[in-house]
Amino acid sequence: MYLFQSLVDVSSVAYASISFSSYKQGELIVRFKDQKKISKSISDHRSSLIKKLKYLPIHHIKIPGGAQLQDILADYRKDPNVLYAEPNYIIRKSSIPNDTEFVRQWNLPVISAPSAWDLFTGSRMSESVLVAVLDTGIAYYHPDLVANLWTNPGEICGDGLDNDNNGIIDDCYGANFGGFTPGDPWDDDTADSHGTHVAGIIGAVGNNGLGITGVNWATRIMAVKFLHGPEGMGELIDALRGVEYAISKGAKIINMSFEVDEDSQSLRDAAKAVEDAGALMISAAGNTGKNLDEYSVFPASIRSSNNIAVAASSPSDGRPSYSDYGRHTVELAAPGGVSTGSPDGVLSTVWLGTNGSILYRTTAGTSMAVPHVTGAAALVWNKTPLLSALQVKARILNGVDHISAFADNTITGGRLNLDKTLNSLDLPAVFDVLPYQLNLNGGIITVKGVNFGTGPGAITLGNKNLTATSWTDTEISALIPQNSSGGIVLVNGRGNGFPLSIMQNITISSSTVSGVAPLTVELNATVQSDASILKYEWDFGDGVFRELQGVSSYATHTFDTADTYVVRVRTVDNAGDTGIGSITITVAPLTSTGNGSGCFIATAAYGSYLHPHVHLLRDFRDQQLLTNRIGQSFVRLYYRLSPPIAHFIAKHESLRIIFRAILTPFVFSLIYPLISILIVIIGCIAVIYGYYRRVVCKQVLRTDEAT
Numbered sequence: 001m002y003l004f005q006s007l008v009d010v011s012s013v014a015y016a017s018i019s020f021s022s023y024k025q026g027e028l029i030v031r032f033k034d035q036k037k038i039s040k041s042i043s044d045h046r047s048s049l050i051k052k053l054k055y056l057p058i059h060h061i062k063i064p065g066g067a068q069l070q071d072i073l074a075d076y077r078k079d080p081n082v083l084y085a086e087p088n089y090i091i092r093k094s095s096i097p098n099d100t101e102f103v104r105q106w107n108l109p110v111i112s113a114p115s116a117w118d119l120f121t122g123s124r125m126s127e128s129v130l131v132a133v134l135d136t137g138i139a140y141y142h143p144d145l146v147a148n149l150w151t152n153p154g155e156i157c158g159d160g161l162d163n164d165n166n167g168i169i170d171d172c173y174g175a176n177f178g179g180f181t182p183g184d185p186w187d188d189d190t191a192d193s194h195g196t197h198v199a200g201i202i203g204a205v206g207n208n209g210l211g212i213t214g215v216n217w218a219t220r221i222m223a224v225k226f227l228h229g230p231e232g233m234g235e236l237i238d239a240l241r242g243v244e245y246a247i248s249k250g251a252k253i254i255n256m257s258f259e260v261d262e263d264s265q266s267l268r269d270a271a272k273a274v275e276d277a278g279a280l281m282i283s284a285a286g287n288t289g290k291n292l293d294e295y296s297v298f299p300a301s302i303r304s305s306n307n308i309a310v311a312a313s314s315p316s317d318g319r320p321s322y323s324d325y326g327r328h329t330v331e332l333a334a335p336g337g338v339s340t341g342s343p344d345g346v347l348s349t350v351w352l353g354t355n356g357s358i359l360y361r362t363t364a365g366t367s368m369a370v371p372h373v374t375g376a377a378a379l380v381w382n383k384t385p386l387l388s389a390l391q392v393k394a395r396i397l398n399g400v401d402h403i404s405a406f407a408d409n410t411i412t413g414g415r416l417n418l419d420k421t422l423n424s425l426d427l428p429a430v431f432d433v434l435p436y437q438l439n440l441n442g443g444i445i446t447v448k449g450v451n452f453g454t455g456p457g458a459i460t461l462g463n464k465n466l467t468a469t470s471w472t473d474t475e476i477s478a479l480i481p482q483n484s485s486g487g488i489v490l491v492n493g494r495g496n497g498f499p500l501s502i503m504q505n506i507t508i509s510s511s512t513v514s515g516v517a518p519l520t521v522e523l524n525a526t527v528q529s530d531a532s533i534l535k536y537e538w539d540f541g542d543g544v545f546r547e548l549q550g551v552s553s554y555a556t557h558t559f560d561t562a563d564t565y566v567v568r569v570r571t572v573d574n575a576g577d578t579g580i581g582s583i584t585i586t587v588a589p590l591t592s593t594g595n596g597s598g599c600f601i602a603t604a605a606y607g608s609y610l611h612p613h614v615h616l617l618r619d620f621r622d623q624q625l626l627t628n629r630i631g632q633s634f635v636r637l638y639y640r641l642s643p644p645i646a647h648f649i650a651k652h653e654s655l656r657i658i659f660r661a662i663l664t665p666f667v668f669s670l671i672y673p674l675i676s677i678l679i680v681i682i683g684c685i686a687v688i689y690g691y692y693r694r695v696v697c698k699q700v701l702r703t704d705e706a707t
């Protein structure tokens with residue numbers, strides 16, 4: 001496959017990018033058109049045949065001694081009988097660049113960059129894809145960057161004139177918005193060299209024997225500065241101007257390694273302008289560990305099809321705690337490293353120290369993850385220039401490595417893989433489903449993406465077919481029936497899918513909803529869903545969901561202090577759906593009279609806390625026991641000990657009978673206290689009389705006998 005690729009593609013693409021030192025001296029590889037004229041052609045060019053390949057129609061040629069290879073090659077290419085001719089290039093087993101610090105760049109092997117580079121290492125030719133870094137600027141004197149920096153073709157640098165008439169004098173490497181020198185995007189971030197670092201990840205010059213290499217060995221990077229100083233601060237208006245400038249100069253990919261918490265319509269409009277220009281924007285998910293399904297960070301949270309939000313991954317493919325994430329909002333992860341200045345950060349170009357005495361340093365953040373994806377987009381787009389922006393995004397999403405740390409918190413569930421992205425086919429990719437959460441009533445969803453075809457084809461939710469109501473290559477509407485389970489929405493059964501959630505209806509039943517402290521309740525959650533529940537998390541009123549041991553819909557809890565508690569349960573099922581149910585429990589202070597149940601043993605014995613006998617026992621508790629200290633202590637002890645006993649009694653009919661037999665006389669005494677006292681008095685009299693008869697009478701008898 002690789003060999004065939006080189007035979008077909010190289011004639012048109014590779015002459016410019018492969019240096020003339022990497023070929024075998026004195027030899028050529030030639031394919032002729034007419035088999036009958038081969039011998040004549042070879043002798044016309046004073047060459048000789050080394051060998052013809054066995055299956056491929058290719059001839060291995062030796063050129064005359066002393067001749068310049070370029071000259072003979074040119075002669076062959078002019079020959080009407082030659083389909084193509086090329087040097088016998090030297091191919092290495094793997095493209096490992098010779099940059100001295102490459103061994104410290106863990107981030108590149110992690111994304112399979114070396115195998116991608118076997119196929120393609122990038123291009124800085126004038127027609128190649130232009131990448132804009134919207135950031136703190138770029139240290140354009142950096143020796144490992146300067147060859148890959150874009151220079152404005154319409155501007156004569158340093159003549160003090162606005163040659164291209166765009167309102168900015170000498171905007172040579174890019175522009176500077178909000179600064180004093182509009183034409184000079186020099187990176188003045190003396191703390192991090194943020195923009196310079198980002199640029200190096202995208203495209204530090206590769207294989208130049210110096211420093212590091214970027215994802216692209218060769219590329220074209222434009223510096224658009226709107227962030228200023230060591231704090232890296234900038235204004236929205238300057239970000240907007242920067243986007244305008246980038247688009248006006250033909251940028252196709254805009255790297256946005258910055259974040260703002262505020263939603264901005266103008267930033268959304270700028271994103272729309274980027275989309276209309278057929279360009280991509282790559283955005284940082286942000287560095288505060290948030291779930292972007294619940295919180296927003298801009299521009300990452302702009303859900304337009306041409307935006308890609310990127311989370312950070314560590315050297316071991318974990319999610320660093322700082323990295324924001326989102327199952328429905330963050331596309332994928334890429335190497336962002338763990339900490340700045342240590343080997344687990346991402347090594348790239350900086351301009352720090354006195355006059356750039358420090359040229360390389362590691363930095364960590366989603367800012368560093370973004371340029372990996374930007375670089376991947378540039379590489380694949382330069383390799384296959386006919387792709388649309390959305391198709392480039394599709395290749396990136398379809399090319400990820402699926403990684404467990406990102407399975408539940410990114411759309412793709414994966415981390416960038418450069419090799420797979422470069423080799424990916426144009427499969428369908430779903431970018432978004434609107435809305436991504438429905439309830440059991442179902443509804444219409446809009447599915448956005450690319451490579452859907454003219455349709456209608458197959459659209460599925462999990463393993464169920466959906467009915468499409470409209471279909472284009474980039475957008476499908478489909479009907480979600482009532483009572484569906486959530487799952488992955490997939491188009492034509494292939495490529496990247498998108499998770500649709502169905503909110504489950506959950507009800508909680510409680511053994512009681514009110515009582516006196518300490519109140520122990522038994523809770524049961526009932527979920528209306530045909531999917532299997534993977535976990536139940538309970539919040540007993542403090543606002544924190546906790547997973548109990550074992551997957552169980554059952555929970556018990558004791559409320560020690562009087563208050564009103566909102567008990568909640570949250571479920572997650574195997575389709576990724578969640579649901580929340582709640583119930584309110586009122587707990588009264590111990591000294592007041594409560595109306596709750598709580599007579600657990602009696603409830604168990606009589607089968608219901610509504611049984612009239614349980615009512616009577618509860619009244620006895622509230623009116624007789626809770627009104628004095630000894631009684632309160634007894635009640636407290638009872639509530640500690642009785643729930644498990646009650647639970648056991650409830651399950652054994654024989655025990656229930658026994659406890660009813662014990663409790664019923666007591667209850668009777670509560671209903672009929674006078675009769676009870678009378679019975680007790682009569683009983684006592686009977687006992688005393690019996691004693692009298694047995695003991696006293698016997699003595700009299702013996703006395704009688706003795707006399």
Ligand code: CA
Pocket residue numbers: 155161162163164165166167168169170171
């Ligand atoms: Ca200008």
Ligand code: CA
Pocket residue numbers: 099144204205206207208209210211212213
């Ligand atoms: Ca280098």
